[in-house]
Amino acid sequence: MTLLRATGLTAGYGPVTVLDGIDIEVNEGEIVVVLGANGAGKTTMMRSISGTIPRQGIIEFEGRSIQKATTDSIVRGGIVQVPQGRGTFPELSVADNLLAGAFVRRDGTKAIEDDIAKWYSLFPRLGERAMQRAGSLSGGEQQMLAIARALMSRPKLLLCDEPSMGLAPLITRELFKVIERLNRDEGLSVLLVEQNANLAMRIASRVYLLETGVIVASGSAAELSADDSIRKAYLGF
């Protein structure tokens, strides 16, 4: 079943069009990876889906249009974005970061605390640092916190904006394992944008290539890596 469908999605900043009418789909249970270089429009695409910037085109989530929806109702509806560069609340404790992640929920303190405990067991480092300021965590820990915070809203679709940015290769690998596990065990659908093609393609159900605001290719990871020019440009071999 199609979870998210964007058709002719266009967005930009002031007079500059960054995203020029892209079509993209995420089916339930998929990890969809969008590869693109700096300035290709990856973050703009994420923002336009989250509704933090004005956008044109058709965006449907579970068959309903969210083109005019505000960010808070989009989060409530089940799409949550992990911002680029982690974007935790550095002055807040780890526990308060997670609590803020559950801001849109109305199902009571008990259920929220159960979820916090659950993510502490998946990310033990966060549990150990529950009362520490988020800003004092390492880069990898902050990225884990940003993901756990997003999960606190109980999303159906997780948007990850370049999670590998600024992280050591080993930590990036661990991170992608976590994302894969969440997809498998929790049935979480994921839309992930990356520059790090090698790792991202390994967990991808399907891949899109985004170049200067336009989708130039799409298909399974195997299909795309079979294409010589794509392999050279994105995988470097």
Added chain:
Amino acid sequence: MELFLQRLVDGFSEGSVYALIALGLVIIYRGTGHLNFAQGEMALFSTYVVYQFGEWGIPIGIAVIMGMGVGFALGAVTEVAIVRPVSKKSPFAVFIVTIGLFQLLNWLDGAIWGGQQLPNTGVGSKQVRFPSLFPSKPTDFVTIFGANIKIQSLGVIALVAVLTVVLFTVFNHTRLGLAMRAVAANGESAKLVGIRTGRVLMASWGLAAAIGALGGVVFAGINTNVNLGLMFTVFIYASAAATLGGFDSPGGAVIGGFSIGLIQNMAAGYAPKWVGQEMKVGVAFLVMLGVLLFRPSGLFGSSRVERV
């Protein structure tokens, strides 16, 4: 000893007014990164409104609560109608706009309540008597260790202490408080977890102005009258308090406010020839200068060091 105690209590009660105005400055600064130059004048406007309610025969206690409501509305409307549109164009312009608001509100106060208009000096402006929230007849004092302490001073300190506790409970244990702290820490991320940041900022400005309104009323009560220049020096002291405590620390604002009140009263009391009543503002200025030179983030402010 008696003199010391009196100065201590006077310092605390004046300091509590600075603490309230400084709290307003800090709440707004944390939310939007703006220095609200009109914080004192917004408080003064609400104080005049409370005076007007009093003239209409409304008991002072109720008038104060209504005045804080008016202050909240004034702050909220300012954020939505003025600050937000301007800051989209240029964040720096907001500072200029708040200076304009400072002028506008003072002029408005003068036009409605002030009699003659001498904006920005307060000199010659008509003074109207302002009731105190607490018993303030010359005979209303208690004797502690031989010192005659005004009941009004104790009342003011207690009131501000209670308000501070309430505010900190709101900050740390409510949804609004969590939202305010999240917006202060990272506006974009706050939006992404589903916080309606616009509403939070509106509420922050409203809250800051409502707290300021209480500060204005308390100070007018201590001063026994309200005039157009009432909040000028208070605003300077409050800025010094926020600078001392750290511009992003509400706790720092309160401690900074009490400290400035104490330092100023002690300096004026013990060094009357050097400082005296006229040079009290100079003390605030020295404190600001010292803090900015040696500890720019203030005593409790964060210097925003983080690992990446």
